[in-house]
Amino acid sequence: GAGVSQSPSNKVTEKGKDVELRCDPISGHTALYWYRQRLGQGLEFLIYFQGNSAPDKSGLPSDRFSAERTGESVSTLTIQRTQQEDSAVYLCASSPIIVGQLGTEAFFGQGTRLTVV
């Protein structure tokens, strides 16, 4: 694809329901990153994948959050039993290799705006 694609673009859910957010990275990109951005705040790092593996899951806010990646391509971020504090924009990014090494850059999607009511 031309860029990183995230779906849905907007999601309104009731408190207590589960939601699944999808990220389609740029084809061939090995690294994939998930972030949460609350209104007026900076980007909160959640998790990254190198291939299909997530070496460090310590950024996930609670055990209600999980993420997976398959085929070194699409990734899903799942939030179980959503709470109002989960309301935020969830951003996904991908890069050819782990960012920081050899001067590569991350390409971001437009994000999914999640509202928990």
Add this chain to the structure above:
Amino acid sequence: LAKTTQPISMDSYEGQEVNITCSHNNIATNDYITWYQQFPSQGPRFIIQGYKTKVTNEVASLFIPADRKSSTLSLPRVSLSDTAVYYCLGDGSSNTGKLIFGQGTTLQVKP
């Protein structure tokens, strides 16, 4: 975790040059210094990246001193459309894989 430090906000006027300085005292040998720009309701986008000395592209210049513990993003002759949040990264992600963004600098360009 090592982190970057930059001013929370800056104001400028159209046509002025804007310089935003970032501190990254714990930058790793393998890390590049990267700056991103984020407009409201959009994901961040890459602006410029460097390892040392000076880098210039069509958007900005990046100045990095020899010790690499800080960097300065320079935006020449800003316009209203440069109003955005600017993030600098240089925090050891090459070792950890974690791409950590700080709070960024909110630049407000006034007419």
